[in-house]
Amino acid sequence: MTFARTISGSGPVQRLAKAAFNSRLMHRLTYPHGPDRFIELFDPTAVADETVGTISAIEHPTERSVRVSVRPNSRWNGFVAGQYVEFAMEIDGRRHRRMFSPAQSQHANGALEFTMSVNPDGVLTRHIQQSARVGDLVVLGDVSGDFHLPQARPERVVLISAGSGITPVMSMLRTLIDEQYGGEIDFIHYCRSASDALYAAELEQQEGALPGLRMHCVYTREGGVHFNAEQLAQLVPNYHHAQTFVCGPAALLEATRTLFDEQGISERLHQEAFGLATPAAGEDETGGEIHFKRSDRSADNNGQTLLEQAEQAGLNPEHGCRMGVCFACSCTKTAGRVRDLRTGEISSAGEEDIQICVSAPLGTVSLDI
Amino acid sequence: MSELDNHLNSFTQEQFDQIGADFDAIRRRVINDLGERDANYIRTIVKRQRQFEVGGRAMMMLPPTWPLGVASLSLSKILDNMEIGHNVMHGQYDWMGDPALNSKNFDWDTADTAENWKATHNFEHHTYTNVVDRDHDIGYGLLRMADDQPWEPRFLMNLPLTALLHVFFQHFVAVQNLKLENYLIYKTKSREELAEEFKPVWAKMRKQLAKDYVYFPLLAGPFAPLVFAGNMTANLTRNIWACSVIFNGHFPEEVEQFDESVLEDESRGQWYVRQLLGSANFEGSKLMHLMSGNLSYQIEHHLFPDIPACRYAEIAPEVRAICKKNGLPYHSGPFWKQALSTWKRIARLSLPDRLLPSKKPTAKAAPKAGATTDEESLPIAA
Numbered sequence: 001m002t003f004a005r006t007i008s009g010s011g012p013v014q015r016l017a018k019a020a021f022n023s024r025l026m027h028r029l030t031y032p033h034g035p036d037r038f039i040e041l042f043d044p045t046a047v048a049d050e051t052v053g054t055i056s057a058i059e060h061p062t063e064r065s066v067r068v069s070v071r072p073n074s075r076w077n078g079f080v081a082g083q084y085v086e087f088a089m090e091i092d093g094r095r096h097r098r099m100f101s102p103a104q105s106q107h108a109n110g111a112l113e114f115t116m117s118v119n120p121d122g123v124l125t126r127h128i129q130q131s132a133r134v135g136d137l138v139v140l141g142d143v144s145g146d147f148h149l150p151q152a153r154p155e156r157v158v159l160i161s162a163g164s165g166i167t168p169v170m171s172m173l174r175t176l177i178d179e180q181y182g183g184e185i186d187f188i189h190y191c192r193s194a195s196d197a198l199y200a201a202e203l204e205q206q207e208g209a210l211p212g213l214r215m216h217c218v219y220t221r222e223g224g225v226h227f228n229a230e231q232l233a234q235l236v237p238n239y240h241h242a243q244t245f246v247c248g249p250a251a252l253l254e255a256t257r258t259l260f261d262e263q264g265i266s267e268r269l270h271q272e273a274f275g276l277a278t279p280a281a282g283e284d285e286t287g288g289e290i291h292f293k294r295s296d297r298s299a300d301n302n303g304q305t306l307l308e309q310a311e312q313a314g315l316n317p318e319h320g321c322r323m324g325v326c327f328a329c330s331c332t333k334t335a336g337r338v339r340d341l342r343t344g345e346i347s348s349a350g351e352e353d354i355q356i357c358v359s360a361p362l363g364t365v366s367l368d369i
Numbered sequence: 370m371s372e373l374d375n376h377l378n379s380f381t382q383e384q385f386d387q388i389g390a391d392f393d394a395i396r397r398r399v400i401n402d403l404g405e406r407d408a409n410y411i412r413t414i415v416k417r418q419r420q421f422e423v424g425g426r427a428m429m430m431l432p433p434t435w436p437l438g439v440a441s442l443s444l445s446k447i448l449d450n451m452e453i454g455h456n457v458m459h460g461q462y463d464w465m466g467d468p469a470l471n472s473k474n475f476d477w478d479t480a481d482t483a484e485n486w487k488a489t490h491n492f493e494h495h496t497y498t499n500v501v502d503r504d505h506d507i508g509y510g511l512l513r514m515a516d517d518q519p520w521e522p523r524f525l526m527n528l529p530l531t532a533l534l535h536v537f538f539q540h541f542v543a544v545q546n547l548k549l550e551n552y553l554i555y556k557t558k559s560r561e562e563l564a565e566e567f568k569p570v571w572a573k574m575r576k577q578l579a580k581d582y583v584y585f586p587l588l589a590g591p592f593a594p595l596v597f598a599g600n601m602t603a604n605l606t607r608n609i610w611a612c613s614v615i616f617n618g619h620f621p622e623e624v625e626q627f628d629e630s631v632l633e634d635e636s637r638g639q640w641y642v643r644q645l646l647g648s649a650n651f652e653g654s655k656l657m658h659l660m661s662g663n664l665s666y667q668i669e670h671h672l673f674p675d676i677p678a679c680r681y682a683e684i685a686p687e688v689r690a691i692c693k694k695n696g697l698p699y700h701s702g703p704f705w706k707q708a709l710s711t712w713k714r715i716a717r718l719s720l721p722d723r724l725l726p727s728k729k730p731t732a733k734a735a736p737k738a739g740a741t742t743d744e745e746s747l748p749i750a751a
Contacts, residue, residue, distance in 0.1 A: 028584055031576050032476035037469060038419055050468075088466075093408030095466030320492030323640070325674055327460035327472050328492055342637075343397045353463050353471075 018074075022048050044137055045073045051140040055132060056111050062196050064118055065164060066129040069111035070138045081106040081175040082148035082168040082245065082272070086141025087114060089124060089132070095139065096124040097351060101247075101272075103167040103199075105174035112140075115198055117164035147245065147272035149175070154243040155183045158236055160227070160256065162190040162248030166198050168272055169247055177209045184212035186236040190248070192221045227255050240265055247272040288364035293334060295369060305341065306356035310369060317356065317369050324358035331356060336365030373625070373646075376696060382636070384695070389638030391691050392672055395684055399676050400464075407677045408465055414452050414659075415470075421445035422478075429599040430589040442603035444660075449478040450611055451662025452678065458487055461677045479607075480543035480574045489546045495674050499619060499647030500627045506619065507626065509534065509541060510550035513718040515626045520721045523554070527719030531712075538608035539577075543570050610660070613708060618667035621649045621710035623700050642697065644671035649700035650685075651707045658682065668699065 020026065026035045036047040045052050053072035061067050070087075079085065079102060088097035104113040118125045149157070149172055157176070159169040166189055173187055191197045194217075203215050216235050218224035225231065232239055240263065246256045253271050260269040288301045290309055299313040307329055310317050320328035324342055330353050338347045338359040346362065347354065356367070425441030428434035454477030456462070462470040469475075476483045489505055497503035501517045508514040512531055513524035534541050547566045551558040581600040586593035625646040635643070648667040651657075658665045666681035669688055676684075692699040702710075717725060 025584070028576070028580060029588075031580050032478065032573070033419075037415075038423065041416055041419055090408070090465075090467070092404040093406070093465055094404070097466070320488070321496040323496070323637075325495050326487070326491040327463065327675065328487060330460060330463060330473065342393060343400075345397070353466070355460075 018046075018048065047073070048075060051075045051077075053112070053138050053140060055134050055136045055138060058128070058132060058134060060129070061115065061198055064196065065115060065198055066118055066125065067113065067115045068128055068132065068138075069113055070140070071111045072140060076112075076140065077143075079106060079143045080148040081171040083143050083145040084168070084272075085112075085143045086139075087124075088139040088141065089127065089136065091123055091127045096127070097139075097141070098122075098124050101145075101168035101171060103170045103174075105171065105178045107175060107178045115164060115167050115170075145272065147247070147270055148172070149245075150243070153179070153181060153183065156185075156238065156242035157181075157183060158186045158188070158239050158242045158244040160188045160190075160244065160246040160248070160252070162227075162252050164198065165248035165252075165272070167247075169245055170199055172245060173206070173213075177206065177213075181210055182212065184214075184242070185210065186214050186216065186239075186242070188216045188218065188227075188232075188235060190218045190220055190224070190227065190252070193219050194222065196221075227252055229259050232259070240268075243268055243270065245270045245272075249273075288336075288361065290361055290364070291366040292369050293366055301361050301363065301365070303360060306338065306354075306359050306361055306365070306367060309361070310356065310367070315369065319357055322357045324355050327355060329355055329357045332368040333359075334366040334368055337362045338365060373698070377642070380695075385636055385638030385642065387638070388691065388695060389636065389641055392641045392688075393637070395687055396673050396676065399673070399680050399684060403464055403677065407462070407679060408467075410679045411453070411457070411462055411470060411677070414448060418445050418448040418453060421448065425603070426585060426596075429585075429596050430592050432592070432595065435595055435599060439599045439602050439606075442599065443606040446478055446603055446607040447610055447660055450607060451614070451664065452659060453477070453662075454479070455490075455662050455664070456678045458483055459491060459674050461675055463675075478577070480539045480570075480577050481545075482543070482569055482573045485543070485546035485570065491674070495671065497632065498644055498671055499625065500629055500632060500643075502629055503632070505545065505548070506615075509545055510548055511541070512715065514620055514714065516718065516722075516725075517626065517628065518718075520718075521554075524719050527715050528712075531715050535609045535612040536605065538612040539604065540574070543574055546570075614661045614664050616711045617651050617704065617707040618648055618664055618670075620714055621700065621702070621707045622714050623698070623710070624649050641672055644668075645688075645692065645697060645699070647671065649702070649707055651704045652701060653704055657704065665704075668701075 021035045021039055030038055034049070036049045039046050045054060051072055053070040053076070055068050056071045057067075057069040059067040082101065084099045084101040086097050087100045088095050090096075100114045100116055102112045103115050104111075116125050116128065118129045120126070145168075147168060153176070157172075159172060161169045169187070173185065176185060187203065189197070189199075189203065194200060197203075197217060197219070200217070203217065207213065207215050218226075218231075220226055236242065244256070244260070246253060246269065250273065253273060256269060257266070257271065260266045289298050290301050290306065290313075291298050292310060292313060292315055295315055297313055297315065299309055302309060302312075304312075307317060307319055307322065317331065318328050320326040332351060333347070333354045334351050335349065337349050338354055338361050339345065340347070341358045341360055347359075356369075421441045422445035425438045425443075425445055428438030428441060430438070454475065457470050457475045458472050458477070460472040463472055465471075472487070477486075494504050494506045499507065501507055501515045508518065511534060512527055513520065518524075544567070547563060547570065548558065549563075552560070552563045581604065582597055585600060586596040589596040627643060627647065631639075631643060645668055648671045650668050651661075651665050653661075653665060663678035663681045664670060666678070666685055669676075669681035669685055670678065672688065673681075673684075689699050691697075
């Protein structure tokens with residue numbers, strides 16, 4: 001459709017059309033919905049109020065992973081290598097969201113690259129692996145995270161990753177290659193086996209891309225051992241003088257943290273946990289803590305409804321009927337499980353909107369109030 | 370005591386609990402079944418509404434297509450307010466996680482602010498449904514709609530004021546949360562308080578008025594008066610229709626109203642029964658249901674205000690069955706019959722009590738089970 005072509009894309013005509021559609025007059029004429037709610041009927045990626053993209057390629061690098069390229073709309077404002085972005089797709093009518101780190105260089109134009117390990121219980125990653133198609137819509141949230149290279153590039157960099165934790169450090173590596181980085185980089189990647197390695201071919205290829213770049217792949221089910229102090233000292237004898245970036249599961253983060261603390265160089269260590277940090281929740285009504293993130297408060301979970309507990313913590317969240325009817329109290333639960341007191345149903349552990357007047361926390365729960 | 374009162378007083382707490390469990394089971398089943406079908410449904414309706422709006426506003430600018438334009442914009446406004454706005458703001462589609470269809474974000478094409486609506490409607494009206502003095506929808510502070518509202522001379526104007534309410538419905542609803550009667554008649558609200566509360570209302574009203582009566586007419590150039598009149602007609606059509614639908618849902622003569630005392634220790638089962646007795650359906654074609662935002666299934670809506678309205682038709686037979694099993698009335702009738710009955714109530718209640726041709730039993734102390742006083746009864750069965 002000509003109209004759709006006029007408002008999507010990024011040429012001068014498109015920019016003008018977009019400016020016209022987002023003008024004050026258009027907002028007045030389309031009040032209260034706003035021009036985006038009309039434009040999206042023609043092209044859902046042409047909206048100005050959300051960063052959305054379409055899937056441009058899907059690959060299956062290993063059996064347990066999937067790689068999607070997403071072409072974002074013009075609202076995408078770039079990222080810094082190592083940061084993550086909220087990635088959401090609609091599956092059976094519901095928007096499912098998770099955080100992923102783009103793996104491409106921060107200097108690359110065009111599609112964003114997301115490589116994700118497929119969680120057998122994860123609705124989103126399984127959907128992407130099995131059912132997503134090129135052209136499907138992806139809603140991208142804000143870019144965030146402090147896990148990134150300092151603006152003034154350090155002289156030595158050690159990048160350590162395990163499994164799908166490779167993506168943010170891969171982005172750092174590619175960024176440094178694009179910058180023709182003159183320093184030394186040691187890239188240590190742990191995975192089960194060669195056939196399970198993400199980016200194996202590229203890592204091999206890039207070996208000679210920079211004079212100071214050395215690759216170390218450790219296959220833990222093919223004789224390689226997990227991270228330990230001796231191994232690091234052997235692979236990177238001068239790691240004390242480098243800035244080290246680590247992304248992987250909790251065990252790797254803990255092992256590196258312990259070592260760097262012992263060595264008194266903890267300020268040279270930068271870490272990122274991959275996957276959603278889900279607090280360990282028992283099925284108990286009580287126990288654990290409730291984190292009211294926006295108000296920066298916490299309270300011990302006493303098993304009462306989240307609304308009651310918020311009030312006991314001195315907060316005054318918006319509410320009405322106290323029986324699940326009016327939705328005045330609905331807010332975002334960012335982590336943890338809750339039980340719906342009307343149905344007894346237990347929620348998922350991920351981010352979702354809940355009505356706090358009829359929800360009791362099971363263990364630790366974080367709320368955006 | 371009426372027959373229904375006697376019947377309800379014979380209910381045990383267990384019976385009410387069973388009714389609660391039966392309705393909860395319907396709710397749980399539908400909630401678990403929500404998915405792509407419902408998402409596609411609401412998106413299709415939104416798409417149609419936007420098409421009717423763009424098409425209507427364009428067609429209105431030329432004399433030959435003016436009538437079509439007016440019809441189209443009227444449809445757009447009705448769909449926007451009824452099947453989309455009212456239902457989305459109830460949180461019926463919050464589960465989708467789409468910010469554009471979320472009850473916290475959605476705003477509708479009418480003078481009322483989403484915030485005020487959610488306070489008077491979602492909270493007050495849906496929690497205290499048909500409880501005299503608590504549910505402001507009983508008369509909107511303007512009319513006498515319950516036998517238990519003491520008669521005042523101003524209620525002689527019940528009929529003309531009801532007609533006026535239909536005509537200016539969007540603006541009456543917009544100021545409903547201000548409780549104007551407290552300032553004008555009962556003098557319990559100060560001018561300053563009122564002015565403060567009116568600010569956000571005026572901010573929205575102004576933008577709506579500017580859109581329909583300034584910007585779009587100006588855009589039509591020489592045909593400005595045509596567009597002005599067309600928008601006025603579309604607003605009027607929506608106003609009269611929306612008001613009629615809402616009145617049909619709670620004011621036909623057969624619908625029960627309640628005394629504040631019913632709220633005390635009300636169990637979930639009793640809450641369901643009150644919603645059931647306090648609402649009435651009307652029957653009609655598929656189009657009629659769509660245009661009423663499925664509020665033609667007012668009973669199902671009041672039992673399950675957070676279930677997508679497109680599901681009410683399919684759960685209605687089950688609701689009827691539960692009513693039948695428990696000997697409870699399920700108020701339903703053709704649109705015209707419910708409307709006639711509503712207007713009859715309005716006319717009747719305009720007269721002082723001593724002149725009332727027939728006095729409906731006062732707002733009930735029921736539904737209340739006789740043996741509930743010493744039992745634990747939380748609003749939510751934990």
